[in-house]
Amino acid sequence: MIGIPILSHILPSLEIIRELVSRGHRVTYANDPAVADLITATGAEFVPCTSLLPVADDNWPDDPIDIQNLFLDNAVQALPQLRYAYGQDRAELYLYDIGAYAARALAEAQDRPLLQLSPTFVAWQGFDQDVTAALRQLPGAEAYRTRFARWLVDCGASTLDVDAFSGPPSRALALIPRVMQPHADRVDTDTVTFVGPCFDLRPEAESWTRPADVQNVLLISLGSAYTRRPEFYRRCLAAFGELPGWHVILSIGKHTDATELGDIPHNVEVHSWVPQRAILERADAFVTHAGMGGCGEGLLAGVPMIAVPQAAEQFINADRLVELGVARRIDTQDAPAENLRAALHDLVHDAEVAARSARLRADARVEGGTRRAADLIENTLNRALATH
Numbered sequence: 001m002i003g004i005p006i007l008s009h010i011l012p013s014l015e016i017i018r019e020l021v022s023r024g025h026r027v028t029y030a031n032d033p034a035v036a037d038l039i040t041a042t043g044a045e046f047v048p049c050t051s052l053l054p055v056a057d058d059n060w061p062d063d064p065i066d067i068q069n070l071f072l073d074n075a076v077q078a079l080p081q082l083r084y085a086y087g088q089d090r091a092e093l094y095l096y097d098i099g100a101y102a103a104r105a106l107a108e109a110q111d112r113p114l115l116q117l118s119p120t121f122v123a124w125q126g127f128d129q130d131v132t133a134a135l136r137q138l139p140g141a142e143a144y145r146t147r148f149a150r151w152l153v154d155c156g157a158s159t160l161d162v163d164a165f166s167g168p169p170s171r172a173l174a175l176i177p178r179v180m181q182p183h184a185d186r187v188d189t190d191t192v193t194f195v196g197p198c199f200d201l202r203p204e205a206e207s208w209t210r211p212a213d214v215q216n217v218l219l220i221s222l223g224s225a226y227t228r229r230p231e232f233y234r235r236c237l238a239a240f241g242e243l244p245g246w247h248v249i250l251s252i253g254k255h256t257d258a259t260e261l262g263d264i265p266h267n268v269e270v271h272s273w274v275p276q277r278a279i280l281e282r283a284d285a286f287v288t289h290a291g292m293g294g295c296g297e298g299l300l301a302g303v304p305m306i307a308v309p310q311a312a313e314q315f316i317n318a319d320r321l322v323e324l325g326v327a328r329r330i331d332t333q334d335a336p337a338e339n340l341r342a343a344l345h346d347l348v349h350d351a352e353v354a355a356r357s358a359r360l361r362a363d364a365r366v367e368g369g370t371r372r373a374a375d376l377i378e379n380t381l382n383r384a385l386a387t388h
Contacts, residue, residue, distance in 0.1 A: 001044070001095040001117075002103035004074065005032035005051050007224035008293050009038075009097050010133055012175040015198050018042040019374040020269065021276045025381075028091070029084060030103075058225055058255055060311075065140040075101035079155055082106045093381045098122075104165065106388035109156035113384040115173035117379060120292045120313060123168045124186040132163055168192070171380065173373050176292055177299050177364045180320055193376060196367030198295035200275060213247035218344065219279050222289040222310060227253025230260040232308070232332055236287065239340035241265030249274060277301070285348055287340070290318040291327075299326070302361030304347035304354070306340065308332060316344040325356040 001017055003010055010031070020027050021043035029039045030047035031199055034056065039046045054060055061067055079102040086106060094114040096103030107114040124130075134143055143357060144369045153320045159165045178184055178194040189280055200206070210217060220236050240248045241264075248268040252258065258270045276294070280286060280301035288294040292305040295317050298305045305327040307318035321327035328343040347353055368375075 001027065001029040001097075002049070002100045002106070002387055003029065003031045003097040004099045005035045005054060005055050006053065006099070007035075008267050008291055009099060009119050010035055011224075012126075012198060012293055012296075013095075013117045013202050014038065015370045016040055016117065016373045017044050017304055018376070020377065021203060023374065023378070025378075028085075028089075034045060045107070047085045049078050049085070052077060054079040055161050055225075059227065060225075063137060063138075063140075063242065065138050065144055068107075068135075069140075069144055071101065071146075072144065072151070076151055079105055080261055082190075085259040086110075091298075093377070093384050095377065101166065104153045104159075105152070108158040111158075114169070115171070115380050116169040116266070117373075118172050118174045119176070121176060121316075122172055122174050122180045122187060122192050124183040126183070126186055127167065128247060130161060130183075132167075139243050173376060175358070175373070176296055177367065179299070179324060179360060179363065180295055180311040180317065181294065182316060182320070182343075192388050194367055195373045195376070196369050197293075199299050200369040201370055206278050208282065210282040214247035215248070216284040216348070217248055217282060218285045218287065219251070219276065219281070219283050219380045220248065220276070220287040220296065221251040221274070222253065222308070223294055224253065224292040225311075229310070229332070230256050231377065233261055235298060235335055235337050236340065237261060237265060237268060238298050238337035240344070243267070243341070249279060251276070285344055289322060292317060295321060296364070298365045299357075300379045301363040302357045304350075304357055306330060306347065308335060308342050323359060326353055326360060 017027055017029060023223045027044040028047050029044040030049040031039060033053040082102055090110055090112060094103055094107040094112055095117055096114060098116060098118045104114060110284050112176055120162050145162050152160050152165060174192055174194045177196050181187060218240060240246060246267060250268055250270045251274045252270060253270060254272050264270055277297050280297050280303055283303050286298045286303045287306045288298060290309045305321055307321050307327045307329045309315040309318040318329040322329050326345060328341055330339055
């Protein structure tokens with residue numbers, strides 16, 4: 001497995017890696033040393049591959065072309081590291097994250113099979129016209145594409161077209177509920193399989209005990225990135241603090257200090273990290289940034305959601321949750337306490353929202369998750385071994 005050190009890209013596939021190790025496979029995982037502990041906990045062999053991505057300080061640029069250049073820069077400097085690690089120890093199958101371009105370049109240069117594990121939605125038929133064409137018109141796009149094309153030639157990749165290389169792979173597992181995929185009816189199901197969110201199968205997996213004396217539990221989390229939002233957290237405290245019958249768990253991430261929030265109401269717990277899925281299984285509502293991981297966990301738990309998107313595809317995800325009838329979208333600038341409180345009241349007192357949440361929960365669980373993903377990877381591996 002070759003990945004990038006963004007938690008929202010690592011966490012969705014970790015349990016697949018753990019499952020493959022438990023089935024007796026030798027699994028190596030190349031990523032930045034900053035996330036080594038997450039990887040070694042699965043039993044995989046950690047392969048250091050330093051990253052240039054601005055994960056430590058969460059200092060991402062706003063311009064989409066600047067972001068694309070960051071990922072290309074990261075691939076350029078990662079490829080020599082991967083060649084050193086895998087030059088004499090070639091994998092029978094390379095798994096790779098959607099943002100790990102160097103992984104695909106390595107596998108193509110070595111003529112090895114590869115399988116993408118996508119933590120977010122995948123490209124659909126017509127994606128070039130719907131999305132890529134607009135990106136091409138942005139300032140700096142042509143220079144970026146020229147540099148990318150030159151790198152593909154220099155690194156020995158067999159796919160030299162930039163759109164084809166960074167677009168749909170020959171085989172992918174989408175680790176998301178199919179209902180979250182834009183234009184799902186236009187996704188090539190011969191190359192992409194939706195397996196849904198993949199979670200820990202072990203009996204001793206993390207747990208959370210719901211307080212015995214509370215009527216309702218609300219979880220508030222903006223995920224692992226874009227969490228430096230003290231003003232929003234203060235609005236949440238104003239909205240839900242002292243709300244009769246509600247126990248509130250507020251996850252603020254590592255970029256906000258709890259002292260910035262002022263007085264904490266007695267019914268609110270504040271943490272830098274929480275066992276999110278375990279809490280959601282016993283929660284009654286979820287305020288989420290609508291990252292794909294949070295959306296998947298919310299749907300799998302069957303809880304109504306207040307979607308407060310912060311960046312990137314989260315706005316698309318938030319709108320999709322609203323379309324599905326299980327969420328309200330409130331943008332940060334439109335999130336005074338009264339709006340947040342009204343959205344919570346409307347969601348939890350709507351019988352149709354409850355019914356739709358239950359149906360989508362059942363649908364998400366039949367997609368197969370971790371075991372199905374591991375089965376499909378083994379099938380791909382066996383076919384690769386049979387042809388080499």
